[in-house]
Amino acid sequence: MPDASADLSPYDVVLLGSFGGPEAEDEVMPFLRRVTAGRNIPDERLVAVGEHYYARGGRSPINDLNRDLLARLRAELDRRGLDVPVVWGNRNSEPFFAGALHEALDLGATRVLALFTSAYSCYSSCRQYREDLAGALEEVGPAADGLVVDKVRQYVTHPGLGRAWARAMVAALRTLPDPGSARLLYVTHSVPLAMDDTSGPGDGEGNLYTDQHLRLAHRLDEVVGAELGTTLRGELVFCSRSGPPSQPWLEPDVNDRIEELAAEDPTAPVVVVPIGFVSDHMEVVHDLDTEAAETAERVGVPFLRVPTPHGDDGFVEGLVDLLLERAAEARGEVVVPDTWLPGDVRPSVCDPGCCPNLRVARPALCGRDR
Ligand SMILES: CC1=C(CCC(=O)O)c2cc3nc(cc4[nH]c(cc5[nH]c(cc1n2)c(C)c5CCC(=O)O)c(CCC(=O)O)c4C)C(CCC(=O)O)=C3C
Numbered sequence: 067m068p069d070a071s072a073d074l075s076p077y078d079v080v081l082l083g084s085f086g087g088p089e090a091e092d093e094v095m096p097f098l099r100r101v102t103a104g105r106n107i108p109d110e111r112l113v114a115v116g117e118h119y120y121a122r123g124g125r126s127p128i129n130d131l132n133r134d135l136l137a138r139l140r141a142e143l144d145r146r147g148l149d150v151p152v153v154w155g156n157r158n159s160e161p162f163f164a165g166a167l168h169e170a171l172d173l174g175a176t177r178v179l180a181l182f183t184s185a186y187s188c189y190s191s192c193r194q195y196r197e198d199l200a201g202a203l204e205e206v207g208p209a210a211d212g213l214v215v216d217k218v219r220q221y222v223t224h225p226g227l228g229r230a231w232a233r234a235m236v237a238a239l240r241t242l243p244d245p246g247s248a249r250l251l252y253v254t255h256s257v258p259l260a261m262d263d264t265s266g267p268g269d270g271e272g273n274l275y276t277d278q279h280l281r282l283a284h285r286l287d288e289v290v291g292a293e294l295g296t297t298l299r300g301e302l303v304f305c306s307r308s309g310p311p312s313q314p315w316l317e318p319d320v321n322d323r324i325e326e327l328a329a330e331d332p333t334a335p336v337v338v339v340p341i342g343f344v345s346d347h348m349e350v351v352h353d354l355d356t357e358a359a360e361t362a363e364r365v366g367v368p369f370l371r372v373p374t375p376h377g378d379d380g381f382v383e384g385l386v387d388l389l390l391e392r393a394a395e396a397r398g399e400v401v402v403p404d405t406w407l408p409g410d411v412r413p414s415v416c417d418p419g420c421c422p423n424l425r426v427a428r429p430a431l432c433g434r435d436r
């Protein structure tokens with residue numbers, strides 16, 4: 067049933083933007099070199115991460131997951147009578163952002179609305195996407211003159227995401243004989259401390275990346291605990307640390323924490339909730355389902371990993387709600403952002419200097435400082 071109030075104008079094309087990943091063995095090293103160019107990542111780390119990909123025939127799950135997300139977004143847009151085309155582009159692998167912008171222009175785009183598969187605020191999760199979009203627009207050249215690209219706000223606070231996590235947690239915890247005995251580890255991607263310290267509006271507050279995760283984690287404790295009739299108190303831990311050993315990154319590592327918890331009580335199950343990720347890409351299937359699961363097995367503690375929101379229809383509905391919210395804002399309507407968490411909701415037009423690039427100044431789209 068088409069929703070009469072559904073209107074994505076002034077946007078004429080939606081761009082699903084993601085990280086990208088290799089799909090064949092010979093794409094692994096070029097992908098890794100692209101991701102780490104100029105970022106001072108030791109060669110040993112690249113070789114080790116390459117092995118995670120080769121163990122799966124050189125194919126990351128991420129692109130197939132995004133093809134699926136694209137189809138599910140299409141179906142949800144159609145259900146609401148929204149016929150706007152959706153194109154897909156990645157930062158680090160085919161189809162690249164520039165190709166997606168070409169495709170949008172061929173479809174007659176004048177104003178594109180970007181939606182990233184990354185819900186949080188920090189340089190890696192937000193500004194780097196905006197910079198790469200600016201680079202892609204530059205690459206397209208004069209054909210893109212006058213093309214406007216906006217983005218949806220970082221959506222960690224949106225109920226579509228939060229409720230999907232809550233549903234998945236309730237279902238997973240109900241499989242345990244005593245859900246209240248679970249040791250909950252909310253997991254996200256580690257980043258350099260300097261990146262977390264500078265994440266946020268750029269007024270010196272910082273630490274928005276960890277703060278957003280902690281707020282979601284506390285809310286999930288409450289909502290899921292209430293649903294199950296128990297008290298939950300999870301903690302935030304990190305995976306996928308990269309960079310040289312001399313550079314401090316967010317800790318504790320999920321594996322170290324599993325070892326400590328097993329030493330405290332080997333009978334209490336460890337339940338891993340990868341709130342930093344919306345789908346089961348390499349960090350989830352390797353760093354958690356393989357590595358962290360092996361750590362748990364080695365120290366003899368029961369291990370459960372909660373599914374990511376990707377497969378949850380409410381999550382996809384929430385993404386379409388976010389597109390509609392952004393379109394209403396662009397039309398100048400008064401918009402009250404739908405939020406599930408106390409505290410700050412990020413603006414859809416980023417602040418000057420927010421989540422800064424600490425290496426080189428690069429132009430970025432979707433911000434007030436464009
Ligand atoms: C915050 C964050 C997210 C979440 C936000 C988002 O989703 O964007 C994320 C996602 C992802 N990261 C991914 C892959 C990689 N990340 C790397 C390296 C790094 N990630 C960083 C941060 C993040 N990364 C950082 C600070 C580095 C160090 C280099 C640098 O400063 O930029 C490296 C290099 C090797 C290594 O050292 O691990 C790889 C291969 C994939 C694809 C997985 C697949 O193939 O399925 C995805 C979704």
Ligand SMILES: [Fe+2]
Binds near residue numbers: 255
């Ligand atoms: Fe990463």
